[in-house]
Amino acid sequence: MSGGRTTRLRLRLAALAATTGLLASGCGLESSFALPFEVGPGSIRPVPELTGVAVAVGSKDFTENQILGYLAEVALTAAGAEVRDMTNIQGSNSSRQALITGDVDVSWDYTGTGWISYLGNTEPIPDERAQFEAVRDADLTRNGLLWLEYAAVNNTYAFAVTEAFAKAHNLRTTSDMAELIRREPNQGVFCLETEFASRNDGFPGVAKAYGFDAGSVEVKTFGIGTIYTATSQGSCNFGEVFTTDGRIIGLNLVVLEDDRKFFPQYNAAIVLRKEFADTHPQVAEVMAPIVAKLDNDTIRRLNAEVDVDGRDPAVVARDWLIAEGFVSLPAS
Structure with a gap:
């Protein structure tokens, strides 16, 4: 695919119950209409190894996680992947189960949620890095899930x-x-x-x-x-x-500022099944510079565009990626 070509992002505003069998698997996800728009390359260029690869991107059902999910969708579309939108899954456990079962390939989660809710620990780890590494190591060993490098976004x-x-x-x-x-x-x-x-x-x-x-x-x-x-x-x-x-x-x-670090650390990070990550390492490479750009001030502004200004989270995600030079609008 040449660098000047645009790719079509089909943002399905819920998940594909009939075609993926998710209802039968108990996740209770529903399908809805598709809202297509186009994006072109920026610093994210088409990646030959991802061209035409089907990638299902999920998110939970609250604003911030939806925005994060759409950031991944738009970026991976610009890289050439065939993105399937699985955002807006109700509840952390359902979102997690969709990832484990393979109905979702890429999702964002939070280190505190992983450590306490999924892995069953009662005592959070005060240091962000130590909390991330503990979740990363335990979830990989127990569940075969790979946590990519965490963002400075800390929703605590x-x-x-x-x-x-x-x-x-x-x-x-x-x-x-x-x-x-x-x-x-x-x-x-x-x-x-x-x-x-x-x-x-x-x-x-x-x-x-x-x-x-x-x-x-x-x-x-x-x-x-x-x-x-x-x-x-x-x-x-x-x-x-x-x-x-x-x-x-x-x-x-x-x-x-919680200067004594009383509250658990909830840094956002992308989570994939290790098998998928090993087969498609380019996903992590595409997302790494985006993760590095995100922090609390940035995500707070993006959340406000949705919750205060009433904008669509998919458009908010796309526009931020354009403003940061990761992707572009298609040539007219």
Whole structure:
């Protein structure tokens, strides 16, 4: 395939129940219509070894993972692969099972999810690199799954405050928050999700790790989706958030650094079956520079384009890849 040729990306907005037999295998995935658009080469050029190779790319059913899935789809299409869209699989376990059974070839997951939910460990590893390596080694040995190098995207818990509150109290880290609460307990007003408020690996554990009295503060409980708005509107001073959520940007919130690394590390990484990775090593080569470009600020902006601005995650992924020079629009 010449470098000037464009390739057609068929973005199937769910998965191919009838043609892949996934319903029969118990994953419960459904098919939908295809939304085709074209992409041309950029720094990603057609790869002879991938030309015409069928690659099923999956994702979970939330915005960030869908965007990550589409990044892989667009990139691999530009490299010449025949991409089958398996994004929007409901639930981590279903997404994982689709990868294990071979219904999906490429998917993104998170190191903390792998370590705790899939591999059954109870104690997270505080260091990002050590957590990744532990998951990588264990999942390869036990399940034949290969985790590629992780991204700087770390979708974990944190506390957020308004920009005005952060500036007024010189807040940058969770240690700064704890010091403020010890000094002025009345400032400790929290918006928390109900389960997080009572779990030892949630708020009580944070209070213990950072040395403030959880009983001295006021806790207001909300659904996780409403905490962002409640925090921005002053219903509380500190809100429980996910570090890569696009609403952080949309509502001008400031994320406090978890400087004592209390929360588990949830770095995003591409996962493949080792057999598939060994047969098609070019997939990892195509994706490596994209993974290296991703970080929390970048994915937060992309998430905001979907969740705040209402854009389609596939188009958001394509446009970012174009802006970064990985792919191009087709020549008119």
